[in-house]
Amino acid sequence: MLQVPFIRQNKELVLERLALKNFKETGLVDEVLALDDKRKRLTQEYDETQAQVNSLSKEIGKLMAQGKKEEGEAQRAAVNALKEKLGPVNEELNATEKALHDTLVKLPNLPAAIVPPGKTPEENVEVRRGGDIPTLPADAVPHWDLAKKYQLIDFELGNKITGSGFPVFQKQGARLQRAMIQYFLDFNLDNGYTEYAPPYLVNETSAFGTGQLPDKEGQMYHATEDNYFLIPTAEVPLTNIYRDEIVKDTDLPIKMTGYTPCFRREAGSYGKDVRGLNRVHQFDKVELVQIVHPEKSFDALDEMVAHVEKLLNTLQLPYRILRLCGGDMSFASAITYDFEVYSAAQQKWLEVSSVSNFETYQTNRMKIRFKEANGKPQLTHSLNGSSLALPRIMACILENNQTAAGIPLPAVLHRYFGADKIA
RNA sequence: GGUGAGGUGCCUGAGUGGCCGAAAGGAACGGUUUGCUAAACCGUCGUACGGGCUUAAACCUGUACCGAGGGUUCGAAUCCCUCCCUCACCGCCA
Structure with missing residues (x-):
């Protein structure tokens, strides 16, 4: 706040x-x-x-x-x-x-000076693109057909076990998912992040700290018996690790990463946007969180954007980076960059990462502070970003790489996947 | 789920009604000493919200905080109630 x-x-x-x-x-x-x-x-x-x-x-x-x-x-x-x-x-x-x-608490965070004006997603500003949009064969199909063909994901089975939006990954699909988690985490560790495996349920205080409560209550699954919330992102438990802490300035920056499933009710989403892996209620994500000195947060933001971009480059996916306009940003964010990858068979851009600087908005709620040698406690800044959300990355890898003779995978995944392609 | 114990400052831990924002030890920080390390010695060592002074800081001052909320009392870390949490043992279970 x-x-x-x-x-x-x-x-x-x-x-x-x-x-x-x-x-x-x-x-x-x-x-x-x-x-x-x-x-x-x-x-x-x-x-x-x-x-x-x-x-x-x-x-x-x-x-x-x-x-x-x-x-x-x-x-x-x-x-x-x-x-x-x-x-x-x-x-x-x-x-x-x-x-x-x-x-x-009803006041949102203030957008940074460089946030573009605008109300709708159309007014977001494209910062840059990378990768090449592939030319697919004439008979190319969307990922849900590929998932069926290679028995990677069973959407109907998810309906049976839970409900719509809970896909079951299987065989090579399950292994590909695990391979990506491993790779993303290793990539983050190599870049100075500390790994955490946090709880997937959080209490009210934690959900308030990062800004999910009070206004976004309807987006989270709520275990009412114990009054716990299923996390919509690892951002919640990771950032709350430092709630009510006063760290030394020399401890900054704090760089955390963690893999968790994410649970989102996505109430009110229907239609073709939710087809296949495009929008699901449970998905896997590897997250980045940084707690930094207030004067360094925009440098940290640039660093995180560059980091995610580098990761996307290694996956050889076509992407674009958007600076969100004021109206499209989340309540708590001061500035947000969205990363979208191009889903060549669906011919649409899918959001796979959102990197934000929250400045003191979250840390003021959580009282995450630092102290210089002889100074008074001051609020730190907090940032987070996905590296990356898995389902849509998988959708793009499947669609963009499809050939008559299987789906070749990016080289960085070979050793984690145990093969160089899905066949 | 049952039974028991307990939640005090960065940590350990004392404190059962006023002299307690809180002993003591440790850690940390600053300094002295030292060829280096270690040791020793000295000092510092909470947070929030007000008020005063000030360009500002320092400083002075008030209030609150010993898990949270309420109560008793002229006065509460200390007594009472409710809630939350932790630990131990038993039961159950991955």
Whole structure:
């Protein structure tokens, strides 16, 4: 969430940036400031009264110790009078703090200055492309047909076991998936990331920390019996590793990677966009998270973008990188780059990675801070990105590489897959 | 699921009503000493939100925080209630 002192000192900028994000409820900004004023006023009133109570109480203690009973009794009455005043003030203060928090949480992160204006995905700005779009044979088919032909994925079986959107990978399909996970993790480890295998269910506090709660509740599967949420991305447990920590500045940057399945309800998605692997409720992903010094976060962002790009290059897939416009960015992000690969048989671009800088939006919720040698604690910045989401990568590999004599795989996967092609 | 114990600062750990924001030890940081390492000695060693002073910081000051929330009391780490969590043993199970 945003920091109130920042809002106070930069109100015009805040309003300007919220407009860039196409955020309508700008009245919340004034509401936040008014509530914060009220909070300060009540805090002062409470503290001053409480200070009197405290000092009087000390005196009573001394009087009692000296055996001056009557004087003590008189003081007691005075303290009780003060306390009667204190109760309502405290109640109002608590209510105000809660209202402030609840209002603050409704404000999205501010987009960075270089975020392009716009409301829809069409207004995202293409930064660059790489790889070559293949020319497929005339009889080329989409990945769901290839999956059937080579017995890689059984979508119907998933329907039986769970429901729509839970594909069953099998045989070479299952092995290809495992090969990619291994390769992606190794690639990340080689580039200085530390590997984690985090829990797949998180508590409310963690889901709040990264911004899934309160507003995106409907997108997560909820284990209500225990009040746990199935993670929609490893970002949630990985970033929360450092929740409520104050690290040394020399510990930064913290670079984490982890493989997890991801669970998304995707309520309201139907039609051909959800065909095959295009959109599923459970999928595998290898994630990157960085916790960095606030002055270094844009360098870290560039580094992560370059990292994901390098990984995509080794897979020899045609891709493009988009800088998302204000209206298409997520609530918590200050700037996001999406990576899309070209699915040659479907003739469409599929998102396979999203790399974002959240600046202090998440870390303020989680209180992830750092301290310099003699300094005060300051919020770090957090970033994350996928490297990569597997289903769509698999879809593209299958479609783009298909030949009459099987599906050759990128060289980097051979040793993990145990063969150079699917046959 | 059952029974029992417990949640105190970076860690260990003392503290059963006022002198406790909290002993002691360790770690860490700064310094002295030292050929280097080690040791020894000295010092520092919480966070949040207010107020004052200030260009700002430092500093001074108030309040809160000993798992969370509520209660008793003039006064709570300490007593009471609720919740959460951890650990041990038993049961069950991968």
